[in-house]
Amino acid sequence: MAIQEHIQLAVDKAKAGGEVYFIGIGGIGMSALARYFHARGAKVSGYDKTPTVLTRELEASGIAIHYTDDLSLAPQHPDLVVFTPAIPKDHTELNHFLNNGFVVTKRSDVLGALTNGSFNICVAGTHGKTTISTMVGHVLRHTGFGCNAFLGGISTNYGTNFWSSENDVCVVEADEYDRSFLKLSPNIAVVSAMDADHLDIYGDEKSLQDTFVLFAQQVKEDGLLLHKYGLGRMSEVKGVAKISYSHSYDYAQAYAANVQMHLGGYQFDAVLPGGTIPDVELRVGGMHNVENAMAAIAIAAHLGIEADKIRAAIRDFKGVKRRFEYQLAPEVQEAGAFVQPVFIDDYAHHPEELRALLKSARALFKGRKITVLFQPHLFTRTRDFAEGFGESLSLADEVVLLPIYPARELPIDGVNSEMLLQYISRDNKRIVEKSEVVNWMAQYARTINKEFGEVIITAGAGDIDTLVQPIKQVLEKA
Incomplete structure (x- = not known):
């Protein structure tokens, strides 16, 4: 029987109330599939490296998730095992299922079968x-x-x-x-x-x-x-x-x-x-x-x-989380009142996405200073598009770079956020460690122009989203 037929049979069995195990369940695409099978009455469980808002939501819905690579916590006889390519090749649980006759496949194969x-x-x-x-x-x-x-x-x-x-x-x-x-x-x-x-x-x-x-x-x-x-x-x-x-x-x-x-x-x-x-x-x-x-x-x-x-x-339509998402939305101001800052959070992690983001902000909020806090995503992407990132980020008035978020990659010698600085044509540019961003913003917030208003943007596909609420709180107090 062809591999795809095996996958189709396993997916059909899982849809009919079988058991599905997700290795990397916290991924945005993986979690959608987990929710699908859970809604169909399948027994769903999963592993991920760290807890997130998304994994907590899955747990709250009744899906069991653990956060250590431990076979004793994994199901013994799942009908279907779904994994993400971001999982390391030496992952104990993944190799156990691969080497013992289970139907193990990527998310894309399951989506195709569904x-x-x-x-x-x-x-x-x-x-x-x-x-x-x-x-x-x-x-x-x-x-x-x-x-x-x-x-x-x-x-x-x-x-x-x-x-x-x-x-x-x-x-x-x-x-x-x-x-x-x-x-x-x-x-x-x-x-x-x-x-x-x-x-x-x-x-x-x-x-x-x-x-x-x-x-x-x-x-x-x-x-x-x-x-x-x-x-x-x-x-x-x-x-x-x-x-x-x-x-x-x-x-x-x-x-x-x-x-x-x-x-x-x-x-x-x-x-x-x-x-x-x-x-x-x-x-x-x-x-x-x-x-x-x-x-x-x-x-x-x-x-x-x-x-x-x-x-x-x-x-x-109210939008998508982290896609030009207003954390502090523009407001109609009374004459003479302080103009509150606009705070936008976005998933942009490619030069063209950053370009579209910053050009749109510039068009919507003419005359306002724009400050972008950007976390580069992946060493290879940073290396391959360094000049493009520099050109796009230069559309802002001030640029704050966080260190590169590695995701699935190991460091590459000479590829870092310092390398990007040389391609940014603005004078107001700096690197701030992730742990220091909120403190930096607290200092910066004191200087925000309250007559014309400013625009603050956080961007990136890594874990910069964990800073959004703390930054929002700082700006609200300012």
């Missing part, structure tokens, strides 16, 4: 995929269309990265890392960006783009491919209907017209191949999110959802 036979909306891209997939899932849920959502971020509206529906439609964040998204079979696919990333996996930008073309080519014969306007290589995809989308370029087939900024959000007309939806209101910041909304709106319209329902759903 969506085998369903109507799938798969959202891919080196940037934007989390927000677009969450927007699509939200619109389908809010309008009553219904879907199962497997997301790579926490929806602010619902406080989760997974929800289910009786409608056999799946919204899936399609991850390019390790070519995982090639396991999916989209009825509708989105490609939002193909910028160089994960070069430790792909080697170069062309290889990464080749894989995105393969993904797009997997759209079913009667399906639809949506892609950001300007992704030239999408022209190589044949035999499927295509729609290009954009935040404002009217060369695209779906775009936002008459865009107006208001109190950290936007109002615009959504121009679509089948007509225009006027007066769409998006209450989250960033022009890139207007673009993301256009992809979600185009999908909803393609599915036949009424314009009024789409408009209401977009207006009610």
